[in-house]
Amino acid sequence: MKNTSPIGIFDSGYGGLTVFKSIAEQLPQYNYIYLGDNARSPYGDHSFDTIYQYTLECVEWLFAKGCKLVILACNTASAKALRTIQQKDLPAKYPDRRVLGVIRPTAEVIGRYTRSNQVGVMGTRGTVNSQSYLLEINKFYPGIQVHQQSCPMWVPLIENNEHLQAGADFFVQEYCNALLQQSSDIDCVLLACTHYPLLLPKLKTVLPESITILSQGEIVAKSLMDYLDRHPEMEMQLGKGGEKFFYTSGDPTAFDAHASIFFGAELESCKM
Structure with a gap:
């Protein structure tokens, strides 16, 4: 087995x-796509069905690029596609490949951050409606009560670089109020969307x-x-050199201009 395989990181x-960013900081020695x-x-x-199909297409594209291990760094894809890919597609077509998500790692540790056993989960409609966090947290911490709140306006605000503007205040306040109205005992709020850490300055004031x-980056890393x-048998196959490659299905110029906000550094992408 040649140790040339990059780790694939996928998001919508x-x-x-x-x-x-968190993974590369804690595991800088590996190559990534x-x-x-x-x-x-x-x-x-x-x-x-649509999210499963989109996610599978992207995972298979990363496989074709040589990735033996792919991380779904997307809560919606993890909620709606991961299980089917792991149970159906990998055994049938890619028995030597692995796909991991972000929901289970978070559910495994969330009990460490609550004293009241009342946890809030803020995510997209797709993640909230899937009930994935309710199910996964209950497996590890059956005594924790999970309160969910969908935040449909947050991703558009962030992707349009308006998340720190005054216009975002209303939607941050609205969704936080709606969550806290479910229980006054919530003492831990999970940001169950990888966009949401960019709202931390406003969330800390509200x-x-x-x-x-709780953000997911460090937990997933x-x-x-x-x-x-x-799994040393997988680790042995991973390429080491600290190389990072970025691809987008959209416009690379637009991606590069916006991606640095999330990654914390300038980057250069290619068309998928």
Whole structure:
């Protein structure tokens, strides 16, 4: 087995770059390919079947680029496509490949961040409607009560670079109020969309200081480190050199201009 395989990072658009940033910081030695399906973003309001088809197409594209391991750095894709890909497509067509998501790693540790056992989850309509976080958190922490709030305006605001403007205040306040109205005992809020960390400055002014706001990047990075420790047969195949390649299904010029906001550094992408 040649150790030339990059790790694939997939998202419906830009948001997965926040997860990629954390992964690259904690695991800088590996090679990576990031793919954003910007031409068909956002995924949040699509059906299960559509999101599954879009996600599978992108995963197979990353496989064709040599990736043996792909991370779905997208909550909607993880909620609506991951299980089918893992249970149907990988055994039938790609038995030597692996696809991991962002929901399970978060569910495994969320109990460490709550004292009241009252947790809020803020995500896209697709993620919330899938009930994936309710199901996964209940597996690990059956005593935790999960309160969900969809935030359909947040991704458009962020992708139009309006998230820190005054015009975003109304929608940040509206969704936070709607969540807290479900329970006054919520002491941990999970940002269940990889776009949402860009709203942290506003969220910290709206949510009470007693509430822990949880982003996924560092959690997913640590989970990946643990996975590679437990699966040396996969780790041996990964290319090491710290190379990063970026692709988009949309316009590379537009992607590059916007992606640096999420990744925290200038980058240059290619057309998928």
